[in-house]
Amino acid sequence: MLLQRCLTNWSASGSFLRRQRCPFYVFSASLSSNGKSVYSMNFPPNINFQWDFSSAREAKLQKDLRLDELYHWQRQNSSADNEFVLHDGPPYANGSPHVGHAFNKIHKDFAARYQMMRGKRVHFRPGWDCHGMPIEVQVAQELEKAGRKLADVSPLELRRLSRQHALSFVDKQRESMRRWSIMTDWENPYLTLSNDYVAAQLGVFSEFCEKGLVYRGLKPVYWSTSSQTALAEAELEYKDLKSPSIYVKFPLAPSGSLPAELSGVSLLIWTTTPWTLLANEAVCFRANLSYTVVQVTSGEHSGEKFLVATDCLDQMMTVLEFEVVCELSGESLSGLHCLHPMDDSRPVPLLPGRHVSASAGTGLVHTAPSHGQDDYNVGMENSLPLVSFVGDDGSYVESAGPRLVGKFVLTKGNKEVLAILGEKQLLVHHEEFTHRYPVDWRTKKPVIVRPMDQWFVRVSDLVQTAKDALESVSFLPAGSDSDLKNMLESRTDWCISRQRSWCVPIPIFYGKESGRCLANREVISHVQDLILQHGTDVWWSADIDELLPKHLRDKYFDGEEVVRGYDTMDVWFDSGSSWAAVLPKGEDGTPVVADLYLEGVDQKRGWFQSSLLTAVALHQRAPYKQVAMHSFVLDGRGNKMSKSAGNVVDPVDIVQGNKKRGVTAVGSDAMRLWAAWQNISQPQLSNEELTHAALQLKFMRRTFRFILQNLDGFNVTEHCIALENLLPHDRFRLQRLALFLAKFTDSMNAMEYPQACRELRDLMRSELSGYYHNAIKDRLYLKGGRLSHERLSALTVLYHHLNVLYRVIAPFVPITAEEVVAHYPRMEGAETPSSAFRHGWPSVDERWAVATDMTRLCSFVIQLYGMSTVPSMRMCEEAGLEHGANDLLVLLDNEATYGRLLALNADSEVGSWSQLTEMLQCPSARLQLVPDVAEACASAQYASSIQCLHVDGEEDTTKGNVAIVAKTATAFKCDRCRRHVAEVEGQLCSPCDVLESGIQDTP
Secondary structure (H helix, E strand, O other), X not given: OOOOOOOOOEEOOOOEOOOOOOXXXXXXXXXXXXXXXXXXXXXXXXXXXXXXXXXXXXXXXXXXXXHHHHHHHHHHHOOOOOEEEEEOOOOEOOOOOOHHHHHHHHHHHHHHHHHHHOXXXXXXXXXXXXXXXXXXXXHHHHHHHOOOOHHHOOHHHHHHHHXXXXXXXXXXXXXXXXXXXXXXXOOOXXXXXXXXXXXXXXXXXXXXXXXXXXXXXEEEEEEEOOOOEEEOHHHEEEEEEEEEEEEEEEEEOOOOOOOHHHOOEXXXXXXXXXXXXXXXXXXEEOOOOEEXXXXXXXXXXXXXXXXXXXXXXXXXXXXXXXXXXXXXXXXXXXXXXXXXXXXXXEEEEEEEOOOOOOOOOOOOEEEOHHHOHHHHHHHHHOOOOOOOOEOOOOEEOHXXXXXXXXXXXXXXXXXXXXXXXXXXXXXXXXXXXXXXXXXXXXXXXXXXXXXXXXXXXXXXXXXXXXXXXXXXXXXXXXXXXXXXXXXXXXXXXXXXXXXXXXXXXXXXXXXXXXXOEEOOHHHHHHHHHHHHHHOOOHHHHOOHHHHOOHHHHHHHHOOOOEEEOOOEEOHHHHHHXXXXXXXXXXXXXXXXXXXXXXXXXXXXXXXXXXXXXXXXXXXXXXXXXXXXXXXXXXXOOOOEOOOOOOOOXXXXXXXXOEOOOOEOOOHHHHHHHHHHHOOOXXXXXXXXXXXXXXXXXXXXXXXXXXXXXXXXXXXXXXXXXXXXXXXXXXXXXXXXXXXXXXXXXXXXHOOOHHHHHHHHHHHHHHHHHHHHHHHHHHHHHHOOOOOOHHHHHHHHHHHHHHHHHHHHOOXXXXXXXXXXXXXXXXXXXXXXXXXXXXXXXXXXXXXXXXXXXXXXXXHHHHHHHHHHHHHHHHHHHHHOOOOOOEEEEEEEOOHHHHHHHHHHOOOOOEEOOOHHHHHXXXXXXXXXXXXXXXXXXXXXXXXXXXXXXXXXXXXXXXXXXXXXXXXEOOOEEOOOOOOEEEOOOOXXXXXXXXXHHOOOOOO
16 A cells, blocks of 8 residues: 655665655656666655644744734725624723633634635624723722722722723733734724723613613612622622521411411521521511421420421421421411511511422521512512611621621621520521522622612513514524523613722712702713713713703703712623624614624623613614524533633643643644634633644645645646546545535534534545545656646646635634645646635535546445455554555455446456556455355455445446455565566566656656
């Protein structure tokens, strides 16, 4: 076999000569220094296209090839009527980019480059989210290092320092991301701090106000005691934390309406937030549940009677030993009262609650309207007071009483409440309980729920329209919209106000005496104009007369003194308004619907949702046509990457290497190839994954090097062979190329990048480099003249493959694709491409994909080749022969198949230098028609297993048993072609002798 044949000139003794730059075709014999003959070969010239990797060379190529110019080129040269809008979800302008950023941006780039090559004009502006508490925290830490306190810094100075911090990280992140070869508008990113962006965002807010969707209310909200600001649900994370799990008794209050069976009975409730008991205003039950009175039979509470839901009795057995006294319906509890556990002089009502269940606890729920949304809803329905004993820092305030004041509710506060309950003999059971608890997404500290005067968006008015809008949106992976719809269904009203300085101001004015609020289109429009002229700081720096001119003040406040509000806007309203600020405008003047949003799965409760709600509120439609979600990148062990775990990898280290961290440089293209190979539902990064990607790139480059070298000097006009005149193997290769392109294009359309990579690997590594290129080397270098039909047929196929392959790899590995173009061979009659991206997506002659009798036969022969590899290799290894020193005997029992194979074997039972031997990659192939294949190969030592194969014809299907037998070659090795086809030892085979003797013309 010729799989390992070297591509350089060699002498008759078999020793290799130094590779040298030579003309495309050398046809003269000479003597080497040791007197041995040096034979003429059709070797191509050497080229400077390397198949190995160099980070420095890749960085230089990226600069020299001017890849950054492509975005602006396609904006200028593609039709504005055929636009593809990819909207970038803005990463936070704080900290260095991590591998999750790289995975996300690279996947967006795949889509952008592919759509551009399909003729679209791509709109893709990178963005950065620049406001919010994390930047304030970083600035505060920097101030502390300088010996200053945050409390001593004015809002304007804090905003100035925060702006500087955000802009510095925009520059740092952008510089790193450019090395990832992302085709985007790097010179014109959108920043949520820019004047035009903020003005557009306030325009969205103005429309919310006009539609009555914004209101101010005292409601329980998530409150970060560490940041001292309200948080939206999208700003929460969940951790496994320990909380006190307690069972507390609420004695039923004596009254004339108390049933006799409940006399002396206490309600038993379960809670993990003892600190909220001080604000208790009721106990809720479920009317359609059954409840049971039990009497404790042992322990400290022996003889006491408790009421619990009947379905919770099994759970209660793990806490108490008891016996059942009686059972009653939940409806019978209506109208009853129990004593407040922290103030037994105050009875609280028992109220029905739809949120009560028997899946956990006791089926009786402690209700504090100030500290829970369900509790709040019950309180509103029953006019319960909304009281709170907790301050901004999470400590009890003075009204909580001397024993509790100043204690942080989640620590010392909880302990003191337990002590009070114990003294009152109301604490029935206490243990530590580990559960999922919400924490501030930035400080990672636990949050609490407390009532605050805040600004809210009435989400309940938008939910159904939003769900309906999602019906016209496609999702990848399929079905990933269900979580988004469920989150919308359960979402409460959106708290959009924050108590921070580094955010967009909520432009609302208040009457100083009346407290009346003003926010409408006219007033907000004036603020927008000021921000466009002077920047967002104007809200803090300008006089009230400038912010709200006298004519507006008189119109809406009738001379009352007015003050501005200092609440700022939730950053999710910032980014959720990006479609209004960034996307191009349609003919009606409204922003177009983006073709694609592509972000991590965490954005289901973040950017995907906030963008949907804002767009639905203004235009009753989703802002996107397709949403693609990817999971977080995991390490090689399947663990989530985090700084605390020490498994975070910097993309810079992947591209450039980092010896201290043990990361080997693989370059930008290999990192992109790694991203393409990953399943978006579970992407993983490890040294093994990166090594795999680097090897795939190396094989890809090696394949291109082979093609580029051999096509040098090929004249497309004169030398291309027509489809009908191609040799069978070459015709079959074009059919395979056409089928590949169709499947690959389908995968790219569906954004199934791992599948596209597999198809590309199978073609380039297995079918081309691993098989076809080896098979045709004899035709390229040894057999016939430079312009022989056999050679030109193979070169025609290489030419067509090059035209397809350099373009299909371009979305994945743009640097490699452009380098291929830079080394495009000198081919007369063909225009040298200027870029891998500027000539569109490849297409092929539709006739290529049509199956013929001959292509079916070639497919059959390649199956035979697969059968032959094992016996051939085993025979050569056991006999101590070099690979390829064997002939093949093909045994068949089907006459029709035998006849077709004869045509491929030069119409001879025994053939060498034929299409059959080329495809079987053996020196000589013998065909033998036998009545019984099993019997014929029974005595053969090196035979394949017998298989039943078939060849499809246009009108019939022939099949039969086939076996391959490997035999030691009977001929001698030819010194020129290195094949075992010479009739006399030490002499050339007949074809080589003809060539070297000069009998055949040598153009």
